[in-house]
Amino acid sequence: MPSEPSITFYDLASKLDPVQGWSPNTWKARLVLNYKRIPYKTVWVSFPDIESTLTKLGCATIATKPGDPTKAYYTLPAIVDTSSSPPVVIADSFAIAEYLDTKYPDRPVFPKQGKALQYAFEECFGSIVGPHVFMLFPSVNAILDDQGSAYFRRTREQRFGKKLEELSPEGPVREGHWKALETAYDRLADVIGKNGPGVDYVAGGSEPTRADMVHLSFLIWIKVILPDEWEKRVKHWSGGRWDRLLKITEEWQAAT
DSSP states (O other), X not given: OOOOOSEEEEEEOOOOSSOOOOOHHHHHHHHHHHHTTOOEEEEEEOGGGXXXXXXXXXXXXXXXXXXXXXXXXXXXXXXXXXTSSSOEEEESHHHHHHHHHHHSOSSOSSOSSOHHHHHHHHHHHHHHHGGGGXXXXXXXXXXXXXXXXXXXXXXXXXXXXXXXXXXXXXXXHHHHHHHHHHHHHHHHHHHHGGGOTTOOSTTSSSSOOHHHHHHHHHHHHHHHHOHHHHHHTGGGGGGGHHHHXXXXXXXXXXXX
């Protein structure tokens, strides 16, 4: 029998059938594993179980709770690599990518120079697209397992001060939100388009870098949780650039 993979990848659970990854944050790391062809297994974790799971693993916190900087905030993705002694435990998708490039250097996702620009692109992406993703939260809640859904609803409604259904109600308001998101992606297309025509990857080369994993993860998110809207709208945005990107990177989108 084949040996057990040394890497365990911790991802967010859902009630999707067949089971698949959906979270953009965890896809940032999963895409790196897949691109680098590193064997791994997945453990699916419900939202309210994240803190206890990572605490048992001995994972260091990487942030503080929104609205309460005195409390630790545990989040996914995380990996455990048992090929080292003691096992390596890492959360945070950027740190995971750095570790994987160091430990498993084949097919690197960071260029030899310019890691700061990779980090800066994620900041840029967040400033362009990030303000609009709240409109997707009701659809996230709809795909979660029962306990995850209850947790997600409670914490997000506390954060926004309104019901999830009120974030982007159907009708003119939601249409306006879709238009704003499309405009944001057109801005992103303008940024990447500075590389010239026919260039799909952020760094301008023939292979993707970690920056591509960042914005690709959000496209996967939209397609997984809102497949009808993907077909109706998003695949046609920016002259079909985003649909083309998903197609040329399809081999790295498996959730094992």
